[in-house]
Amino acid sequence: MAKEFYSTTLNGVELKCKFAFPKIYFTKNPEDRDLKIYYDIGFLAEIGWQESNSATPQFSLNMINAKDITAGMSIIEGEIAFKTFHHDSLALLKKEIMKGINGGADKITFPIIEDNPFLTLEDADASLVFETHEDPERINWSQIPLFDIILTSQASNxxxxxxxxxxxxxxxxxxxxxxxxxxxxSLELNTFSSFIAIGGQTDWEVAFSE
Incomplete structure (x- = not known):
């Protein structure tokens, strides 16, 4: 089990953060599967996480937060505090993501979920083509597809x-x-979030030195 924690208050580290989404989420084009769309988050107040290898499977089944982690799977769980002064950082970011790319021509779309527990597939259209929407007010962050967190740190040797x-x-x-x-x-009001990651993490790689 590996634990990491960085805080501007405790150790003075300054971490810039970006969220990176696969471009294929927006364009639905297989050729874009290895390309990323980046959103600059700015500086973090703090971030901490731990990586563990679960000995037993974990299940959480509901309409929005379905989760299935098999035994032996390596996962990362942590929390982020975003520096916020006037607005909810994550709410504004969600709206920005939902604007799409290429002038709004390519967007992430979400199915309209039917909450009627008595609805069956026989009641649905035979083509199983679901109605979709792009309204940021109708989704929450748990419904946003998987993305990468990119941390950039500057320090002196x-x-x-x-x-x-x-x-x-x-x-x-x-x-x-x-x-x-x-x-x-200070007078700032920080936004914080908990997260889970299933794709692993890289080492701290040197990008530039002077």
């Missing part, structure tokens, strides 16, 4: 004071919940 920029990627992320927390060091 202790031996020769050489500055290094390092990058770490947490892959296959799903946000489970969101909320708010008042900062005790």
């Amino acid at each position: 202790g031996t020769n004071n050489q500055k290094e920029i390092r990058i770490k990627t947490i892959k296959g992320v799903k946000i489970n919940s969101t909320g708010f927390a008042e900062s005790i060091e």
Whole structure:
């Protein structure tokens, strides 16, 4: 089990964060499966996570937060606090994502979920073509498809004071919940979220040094 925690308050580290979504989510074009759409989040107040290998399967079945983690699967669970001053960072980001790309020509669409428990496939259209929507107010972050968290950190090398920029990627992320927390060091109101990741993580890779 590996644990990592970074905080601007405790250790002074400054982490820039980006969310990266596969371009194929927007265009539905197989040729875009290896391309990413990046959203700049800015600086984080803190982030922490732990990676574990579950000895027993984990199940959570409901309409929105269905989860199935098989025994022996490596998963990452953690929390992020986003620096926020006037708006809910995640709410604004969700609206930005739902605007789509290419001037709105390509968007992520979501099926209209029928909450009637008595509805069966026999009641649905034979073609099984579901109605979709692109309204950010009708979805929450747990419904957003998997994305990557890209962390960028700048630090000085202790031996020769050489500055290094390092990058770490947490892959296959799903946000489970969101909320708010008042900062005790300033007047800012931070947005925080818990997340789970199933794609693993990279080491801190040196991107630039001077």
